[in-house]
Amino acid sequence: MNALSRRALLSRLARLSAASAFAPLFDAMAAPAARSFTPPRNLLVLFHPNGFEPGWKPTMVNGELSLGPTLAALEPFKSRLLVTYGLQAGIRNEVMAHSEGMTSMFTGSLIPKSDAYATHPSFDQLIAEKMAASTPLSSLELGVQSQVGFGAGGNSSVMIYGRSGKLQPEDDPNAAFRRLFGQAATPNEVAQSRARRQSVLDLVRGDLAKVRDLAGTDAATKLDAHATGLRQLETRLDELSMLQCDRAYTPHALNTGQLGAHERFPQLADLQADLAVLALKCGVTRVASIQYANSVTDRRIPGVNPNVGVHSTMHAGTRAEKATINRYFAGLGAAVLAKLDAVKRSDGTSLLDETLVVWGSEMAIGNHLKDPVPFIVAGGAKPGAGYFHQGRLLEVERQRTTRLLVSVLHAFGLTSTLALGDLTDESSRGPLPGASRVAP
Amino acid sequence: MCSPMVRWLVVAGVVVVACRCAPSPEQPPVRLGATPDVLAPSGATVPAPLRRLTRQQYHRSVLALFPTHGWTETPALRFPADETAGPFLTNVRQPVAPLQVDLYSTAAQDVAARATATTADVNKLVAGCNRFRGDEFCGTSALQQLARRAWRRSLDDGENAALTALYRQGAAGSGGLGGGLALGIEAILSSPSFLYLVEPGEPLTNGRLRLTGFGLATRLSFFLWNQGPDDVLLDAAERGELDTADGVAVQAWRLLKDERATAQLGRFHLEWLGLGGLDTLEKDSRRYPFFTQATRDALKAETLDFVDTVIRRSDGRLETLLSASFTLAREPSLRVYGIDPPARFAPGLPVGLDPTQRAGLLTQPAWLAAQANPKTTSPVHRGLFVVTNLLCLPLGSPPPGVDISPIGVDPTGQKTRRQLVEQHTSDPACAGCHRLIDPIGLVFERYDAVGAWRTTDLDDGQPIDTRVTVTTGSDLDGPVDDPVTLVKKIARSPRVRACAARQWYRFAFGRQETAEDEVELEKLSARFEASGGNIPDLLVALVSSDAFRTRLP
Numbered sequence: 001m002n003a004l005s006r007r008a009l010l011s012r013l014a015r016l017s018a019a020s021a022f023a024p025l026f027d028a029m030a031a032p033a034a035r036s037f038t039p040p041r042n043l044l045v046l047f048h049p050n051g052f053e054p055g056w057k058p059t060m061v062n063g064e065l066s067l068g069p070t071l072a073a074l075e076p077f078k079s080r081l082l083v084t085y086g087l088q089a090g091i092r093n094e095v096m097a098h099s100e101g102m103t104s105m106f107t108g109s110l111i112p113k114s115d116a117y118a119t120h121p122s123f124d125q126l127i128a129e130k131m132a133a134s135t136p137l138s139s140l141e142l143g144v145q146s147q148v149g150f151g152a153g154g155n156s157s158v159m160i161y162g163r164s165g166k167l168q169p170e171d172d173p174n175a176a177f178r179r180l181f182g183q184a185a186t187p188n189e190v191a192q193s194r195a196r197r198q199s200v201l202d203l204v205r206g207d208l209a210k211v212r213d214l215a216g217t218d219a220a221t222k223l224d225a226h227a228t229g230l231r232q233l234e235t236r237l238d239e240l241s242m243l244q245c246d247r248a249y250t251p252h253a254l255n256t257g258q259l260g261a262h263e264r265f266p267q268l269a270d271l272q273a274d275l276a277v278l279a280l281k282c283g284v285t286r287v288a289s290i291q292y293a294n295s296v297t298d299r300r301i302p303g304v305n306p307n308v309g310v311h312s313t314m315h316a317g318t319r320a321e322k323a324t325i326n327r328y329f330a331g332l333g334a335a336v337l338a339k340l341d342a343v344k345r346s347d348g349t350s351l352l353d354e355t356l357v358v359w360g361s362e363m364a365i366g367n368h369l370k371d372p373v374p375f376i377v378a379g380g381a382k383p384g385a386g387y388f389h390q391g392r393l394l395e396v397e398r399q400r401t402t403r404l405l406v407s408v409l410h411a412f413g414l415t416s417t418l419a420l421g422d423l424t425d426e427s428s429r430g431p432l433p434g435a436s437r438v439a440p
Numbered sequence: 441m442c443s444p445m446v447r448w449l450v451v452a453g454v455v456v457v458a459c460r461c462a463p464s465p466e467q468p469p470v471r472l473g474a475t476p477d478v479l480a481p482s483g484a485t486v487p488a489p490l491r492r493l494t495r496q497q498y499h500r501s502v503l504a505l506f507p508t509h510g511w512t513e514t515p516a517l518r519f520p521a522d523e524t525a526g527p528f529l530t531n532v533r534q535p536v537a538p539l540q541v542d543l544y545s546t547a548a549q550d551v552a553a554r555a556t557a558t559t560a561d562v563n564k565l566v567a568g569c570n571r572f573r574g575d576e577f578c579g580t581s582a583l584q585q586l587a588r589r590a591w592r593r594s595l596d597d598g599e600n601a602a603l604t605a606l607y608r609q610g611a612a613g614s615g616g617l618g619g620g621l622a623l624g625i626e627a628i629l630s631s632p633s634f635l636y637l638v639e640p641g642e643p644l645t646n647g648r649l650r651l652t653g654f655g656l657a658t659r660l661s662f663f664l665w666n667q668g669p670d671d672v673l674l675d676a677a678e679r680g681e682l683d684t685a686d687g688v689a690v691q692a693w694r695l696l697k698d699e700r701a702t703a704q705l706g707r708f709h710l711e712w713l714g715l716g717g718l719d720t721l722e723k724d725s726r727r728y729p730f731f732t733q734a735t736r737d738a739l740k741a742e743t744l745d746f747v748d749t750v751i752r753r754s755d756g757r758l759e760t761l762l763s764a765s766f767t768l769a770r771e772p773s774l775r776v777y778g779i780d781p782p783a784r785f786a787p788g789l790p791v792g793l794d795p796t797q798r799a800g801l802l803t804q805p806a807w808l809a810a811q812a813n814p815k816t817t818s819p820v821h822r823g824l825f826v827v828t829n830l831l832c833l834p835l836g837s838p839p840p841g842v843d844i845s846p847i848g849v850d851p852t853g854q855k856t857r858r859q860l861v862e863q864h865t866s867d868p869a870c871a872g873c874h875r876l877i878d879p880i881g882l883v884f885e886r887y888d889a890v891g892a893w894r895t896t897d898l899d900d901g902q903p904i905d906t907r908v909t910v911t912t913g914s915d916l917d918g919p920v921d922d923p924v925t926l927v928k929k930i931a932r933s934p935r936v937r938a939c940a941a942r943q944w945y946r947f948a949f950g951r952q953e954t955a956e957d958e959v960e961l962e963k964l965s966a967r968f969e970a971s972g973g974n975i976p977d978l979l980v981a982l983v984s985s986d987a988f989r990t991r992l993p
Contacts (some may be wrong), residue, residue, distance in 0.1 A: 093838075148521075165537065168520040170539055175518060196609070203602050207591075222536065232541075256513075312722065
């Protein structure tokens, strides 16, 4: 065992078996709060492109949230939602709303040019860092046709950033399943594949050192990132081989053409949602995200916008066409909540009770408006027991979206963070007023 | 306010902002010189950045390593999308993500398993080896040969020993020859020497490094073939034949004549023309129901065939690419041209086009359709493309707060689309950039959103008026009546030739140029000019240059 000591392995194993038994693990969340609340165990980030405008604003009727037609699909969960209205995206220039909208949405990174990448980690990665030691995978980034068609590979197609750069989502459910659960099955196979992997890695590490000497000045940073990736891979494969969990999931091997086919969008959305839920349920990770398409997506979804892509429709479509797309994406979010809620422990607690869902968009509408950007926070604790004051609409004005994310960090016990990235002005600092049940 | 103004502009996945809307319209940002800030990553410029293989480079390199296996697919096609620098695909900026490291690992396992799946496959890997010398001899020899090709350099004793050890481990038990080879292949393809374009060099007195033979072979081969060097190039490198500019030129001509150069010449033009997204280009299926996948494929094939024919089988000149009135069409593009297939028509055969309507790449449906909205044209897209990609004039962003809605139809029916476009040219806040962009874009209004010739605008029913005065501060300036006249001006423009040389330079190095590159760029432009715009000559001059044969530490 060269990279992983036996003791470290045993301690991880102990944590893993606890995780797989689905026990609450709040050891890392000792942050005191004004009033007590149950911190969330998991985080699931959802993104859909181009906001919910026009006309999605929910209302409060007799103290109850009334969702309206756009968010109607979320009706079964309305007591579990905090819907914000009026948050402003961290975009300086509306012309760069697609690129800066994506780079700043979860990281707070303003960018100097429209093709630059974010320079700060996203909020979910701060949470992942805190919890990394307890799971095989520190975080899981999934995408639904996020890297095909228009925008693929550019900065408008990335929302999650680690400390060393972008974390592109995996669009292929089959590859993601393999990454999460590996292939080896029997203990003998596990031991054999481990020995082979070690030998391959020994050679690769020697080569890394050689390349470091031969290549130019920026090679060190890039090769460090590569070495880190290898180290994580190795640790994860060791831990996964010990994981005990019901992996009921039918992988669908789709070819490249199918993965990029417009008409597969709904199926892929469903498969990726299943996979995110499975990963959280099995304790493979505590932090996951699903990115539906991207900010400039050309996807033409059957029955929704069959003729013109999502982004073009959100720019130039009719009100009715936009509303159809908005209802569709609202439905995808509702489906994820339903899947989380369907996973129950013996005491009746659901995975939704333990998973805080943070759902946002990079702008208010395809036409580059920076507010009101829809941000919704769902689940995360049993009703009434969590950090957020849910079951209602929170109307704000001139407050950055990142303030809500600071609130999320606080809910996870990261109370020393008061702002994200470059967004440090007054409208971006501190937890979002009125969002929490337990803090001012 | 400049309303209505620029439609959202997305080229190769990156939002391109369309105008600086300079406060003073008297100062157009016309500058062909060093533009270190234009597309380099934020912060310091990197003189010799380490490039990671693109998907295509991984794919083609793997196919070349196992030429007799008859593969058409590799795991690389499932990797996350590549980055771009300017219009070109190159993974030069961001460090590798953990997901990609995982994918490299499983890809290496998959390729190794497929390469050794059957006895016949295994025999292909050791073909030519005297099997009487034993499996271990043949297996380790094959691995050493594969590693030399994959890593694009010779192996040291330690590496040979490591491969032998891997072979033995894989061959142990029931593994046999196939098992030994598989473990070795997995390690070779997992190594940074394969996954990154390593360009070793030796110090020169001027502070630069002179690339070693292997370093130069790598740079040369990825530039002209988009894959690793073949054995002939590696052998030449090892013998020191790439140590002189002439030696490099000899190999460059060999590579250019090879069929493997075709795809790479095509890729340059697809990316330069902004056709990277053509495979999934979106058109309104109500207005253009014939714009199916078959049409997209045909438009792309037409442009690729045309480029290959002009560069490798005709005079090779940029002017011809930008002004020839023939094409090599498939039936769907003939439909866009509005001509019936001639007798004995076969896809890819030369077809003459109306010289008053069509002249070269900028009048082909592929480019015209790519630089347009799904339903309508976009004069701003087309004009901006010419200004940035053909004139190399960098433009800034529109100011905050402007309306950037698409230019639609005047609801009152009073104004033509042209008048709507011209509105923002007259606004001082927008004129700084839009007086460069819009006149050029308006000339192309003769072509609709899929590139068909038209005389009236379908949306406002008005006749198309393409008479403009071009004002870019370049040699294109002056009155122009119709697109073919403008395109011929572009084809003959020294400024466009200088810009094309610059684009090839960016493509060759897989990065944006820095101030240090300007001296070499001037020399290259002069050489290109002197050759009458001969592209093969430019490419060989580029690879023979000091810049190509050296690098900063």
